[in-house]
Amino acid sequence: MSSPNPIASPVRASNDPGPVRVIAVASGKGGVGKTSVSVNLAMSLQNAGQRTLLLDTDLGLANVDVMLGLSPRFTLSDVFAGRCELADTLLEGPNGLLVVPAASGKRHMTELTPAQHVGLVHAFSQLDVPVDVMIIDNAAGISDSVLTFCQAAQDVIVVVCDEPASVTDAYALIKVLSRERGVTRVQVLANQVGHPSEGRQLYDKLERVTAKFLDVTMNYLGAIPRDEWLRRAIQRQEAVVDAFPAAPASMAFREIAKRAEKWQTPNGPRGHVEFFMERLIPTTRSATA
Known part of the structure; x- marks a missing residue:
């Protein structure tokens, strides 16, 4: 594995960094x-x-660091144990991507209280780093941590694949997010599809039942094809978009990123738990001054 490059003293890009667009990636079922x-x-x-x-934030079975070939010195487990600050966990990954790793095989991390989940969200207000967007890799399912981190993001991407349980569990996740956490907008991404039409069919199946029973705005974000180059990239502990830029999956991911870039940046706090809350408040003041 490559050596980590800890960010010891993060520096602001300016005296008043703008709001951070936060996107939570979730799924009802594991293995998608x-x-x-x-x-x-x-x-x-x-890269864009x-x-x-x-x-x-897969607090018990984390693997982002493994997928990128990083060896963290500290993880979120060390933060909760009081051994370091959140800033001490930051790693610089490929091409300057910043990574905050969680711990794997630490069962106590799956038993954190709801207050501790909210505390982690608030801790990001003190994280003094120049960031435009944060991607949250959640655990699968409908645990409190998943619900809190999705609620604290501006956008939620629910990943589905062509398995009946995937669609059923995705609906269960969206239902709980809507009814218990007030999430009213969900992006749906179909993964590992054999044909583009397969992704649209998965979305249509999920959207039909959601429209019937829930007050949620759904949007089809697109599909990632089943791709042997993606499997090879995982074996190499690299992102496929870097390892094999011309692969079908890489082209699909870049298209998804272009769509995500067009989503509106938050223009102020929404009145509940949110990541990078402090960066939203100055924006509101200046807009109303």
Whole structure:
């Protein structure tokens, strides 16, 4: 594995950094390629000139650092144990991508309280780094941590694949996010599809039941094809967009990143738990001055 490059003393890009666009990647079911989506979306945004931070919040089975060939000195587990500050966990990954790693095999990290999850969200207000966008790689399912981190983001991407349980569990996740956390907008990304039409069919199936029972605005973000080059990139511990830029999956990830770049940056706090809250407040004041 490559050696980590800790960011010892983060420096602001300016005295008043702008708001950070926060995108949470989630799935109802495990095994749909959610972490691969998070890694390659983050790397595509970084390569496009967006200063990007990738946060691993799969608190018990983290693997973002493994997928990028990084060896962290500190993880979120050390933060909660009081051994370091959040800033001490920052690694510089390929092409300048910033990574905050979680721990793997630490069962106590899956038993954190809701207050501790909210505390982690608030800790990012003190993280003094120049970042334009943050991608959150969540655990699969509907645990409190997933719900809190999705609620604290501006956009939620739900990853589905062509398995009945994937669509059923994705609906369950969206239902809980809507009814318990007030999430009203969801982006759907189909992964590992054999044909582009397959992705649209998966979305249509999910959208039909969602429109019938939930007050949620759904949007089809696109599809990532089943791609042997993606598997090879994972074996090499690299993002496919870097290892094999011409691969079909790489082209699809870059297209998804272009669409995500067009999403509106938050123009102020929404009145509940949010990442980088302090960066939203000055924007509101200046807009109303």
